[in-house]
Amino acid sequence: MPTETKFFASGVTLQVARANRVYVAGPMTGIVDFNYPAFNAMADKLRAQGYEVENPADHGVVEGAQWADYMAYDLTRLGLCGMIALLPDWEKSQGARLEVLIAEKLGMTVVDAHDLVTREAV
Template sequence: MLSNDPPPGVSLQAARANRVYVAGPMTGIADFNYPAFNAVADKLRAQGYEVENPADHGIVAGAQWADYMAYDLTRLGLCGMVALLPDWEKSQGAKLEVLIAERLGMTVVNAHDLVTRENAAVPTFSKLM
């Protein structure tokens, strides 16, 4: 049965176009790199983007890496673009997020270049393998 309205929980590509997911390294970095995530998220929001920032969930008691990734991947799927922080390629989680984003046809950009509106193209996961 064809419907013009997507069912609850399904977001069409056009609805995701202005939503940006911030990806980058957290594990092993002071304060989980939250300051860098938050700074980029703030700048993108000021430019009018809707932002999914993994730092927003903070530290959850008892949560493991897989728990955070399971949640964050659901947020990634709501976006049309991924903005990469420096050293993202050193992060297993960010590499997974980029791989999924590429497979879904999302735009993957350098976060710094996106906030400064420069050429945002970056080498992505599939190009590094």
Template structure:
């Protein structure tokens, strides 16, 4: 076994590989259509700018799933990203606040989604 592989586990995503991946975060609970239109619009704009996007709205509504089930899955997707893009009023969301806390602890770039889209489009 080569020495250079000894410290890497299969499936670990290194920071350089996460740099162009963006996780979209924002409020869903209590918002019409779970705020999916806002999530999808930002995800589409970021994909058009060549970002790889993790969009929690992509999984849709899963029969029998509870808030914790969605969060458990979404947090695994967050960990694959280097940037978290925040939708308006994200701070009112318990889930988005948790995602931002984790993103900050992982050293991810935390940015307003609108700012990221407009900055890249220039």
């Protein structure tokens, strides 16, 4: 059986394939540079520890995009992950709160991003 078949069934990403993928969530709206420096720094730390990372800052600013456009895209990326890593003040973000609610409903591991990189570094 090819490895591909083991992890993907008709385009569905199975839990085993999502296990090492982490989605970074936190506040963006109303923050200088959309908080991209914090997102990128955490994504770099997680990648250095061997995680595959979905970083919402990677898409940058898209001309004409509204909040709902970004969320619609980011939620598709969240669904590819087995874990969500939360940046400081995530609870102040409507988008991050929605992402956490969905992550919990999907049975994903929800962790403080700093605790994750600190724990793994030990």
